[in-house]
Amino acid sequence: xxxxxxxxxxxxxxxxxxxxxxxxxxxxxxxxxxxxxxxxxxxxxxxxxxxxxxxxxxxxxxxxxxx
Amino acid sequence: xxxxxxxxxxxxxxxxxxxxxxxxxxxxxxxxxxxxxxxxxxxxxxxxxxxxxxxxxxxxxxxxxxxxxxxxxxxxxxxxxxxxxxxxxxxxxxxxxxxxxxxxxxxxxxxxxxxxxxxxxxxxxxxxxxxxxxxxxxxxxxxxxxxxxxxxxxxxxxxxxxxxxxxxxxxxxxxxxxxxxxxxxxxxxxxxxxxxxxxxxxxxxxxxxxxxxxxxxxxxxxxxxxxxxxxxxxxxxxxxxxxxxxxxxxxxx
Numbered sequence: 001x002x003x004x005x006x007x008x009x010x011x012x013x014x015x016x017x018x019x020x021x022x023x024x025x026x027x028x029x030x031x032x033x034x035x036x037x038x039x040x041x042x043x044x045x046x047x048x049x050x051x052x053x054x055x056x057x058x059x060x061x062x063x064x065x066x067x
Numbered sequence: 068x069x070x071x072x073x074x075x076x077x078x079x080x081x082x083x084x085x086x087x088x089x090x091x092x093x094x095x096x097x098x099x100x101x102x103x104x105x106x107x108x109x110x111x112x113x114x115x116x117x118x119x120x121x122x123x124x125x126x127x128x129x130x131x132x133x134x135x136x137x138x139x140x141x142x143x144x145x146x147x148x149x150x151x152x153x154x155x156x157x158x159x160x161x162x163x164x165x166x167x168x169x170x171x172x173x174x175x176x177x178x179x180x181x182x183x184x185x186x187x188x189x190x191x192x193x194x195x196x197x198x199x200x201x202x203x204x205x206x207x208x209x210x211x212x213x214x215x216x217x218x219x220x221x222x223x224x225x226x227x228x229x230x231x232x233x234x235x236x237x238x239x240x241x242x243x244x245x246x247x248x249x250x251x252x253x254x255x256x257x258x259x260x261x262x263x264x265x266x267x268x269x270x271x272x273x274x275x276x277x278x279x280x281x282x283x284x285x286x287x288x289x290x291x292x293x294x295x296x297x298x299x300x301x302x303x304x305x306x307x308x309x310x311x312x313x314x315x316x317x318x319x320x
Binding site for chain 2: 007021
């Protein structure tokens with residue numbers, strides 16, 4: 001494994017992007033009452049547990065209601 | 068027309084498409100140099116397996132070219148992502164019937180078509196800049212730009228290819244009934260190019276040649292080798308824009 005310090009320039013931006021995505025997703029979940037499927041608790045859990053990109057993307061593809 | 072472009076942009080942000088796209092592209096942009104950085108370590112991990120098979124891993128050198136190799140490898144991936152996410156631009160509106168109102172209110176069909184086309188171009192250009200910019204930044208920071216030649220053309224040509232794909236996509240959007248057809252049509256164009264590319268004689272005329280920027284970077288190809296492919300790509304672009312425009316004038320909304 002290379003020195004962790006060498007990888008920090010890659011990891012830090014990824015973490016920042018991921019947190020932004022999580023924040024946007026949670027805001028979207030809490031400002032909408034109905035979803036295509038599932039309910040609020042499920043989507044909050046999915047977004048937080050799968051917070052390494054996959055949870056929020058799942059929410060936007062599967063859970064968000066069409067306008 | 069500006070109003071309709073504004074509407075398109077609003078749709079992109081409100082549906083979260085822009086957000087998802089930029090995050091995927093940022094991710095891929097970071098991935099390229101990160102993979103290059105991890106390459107020696109990956110080889111080290113695999114060296115025991117290799118040793119069993121009689122392969123001996125020597126010193127692995129990583130330089131700017133390693134990172135650019137990843138960049139061009141992932142390029143077809145990001146093309147697929149952008150095609151998937153923008154394929155529904157027209158067909159969503161057909162299905163909801165939302166274009167009928169604006170047309171009956173007097174907005175010309177040409178304006179709708181060109182707003183969609185321009186928004187498509189803008190999204191592709193923005194995403195391309197994110198992807199390229201991040202890889203470029205990291206690569207120059209870690210390895211400088213030694214040994215990389217013709218970098219400007221090497222990244223300009225894939226961009227032209229993307230613009231061509233967006234034009235073809237918009238054309239199929241104007242013609243097709245649902246987003247499945249759009250994907251099928253665009254995918255067909257893409258894969259026919261790739262399959263034809265295996266025939267050595269015609270491969271230099273095909274637009275997919277434009278994605279081989281790596282050859283430019285490592286100096287095995289000249290910029291002039293790409294001239295035919297560039298001309299063909301631009302021709303396809305213009306033709307598909309015109310066909311799409313005419314077809315959209317006539318279609319039932």
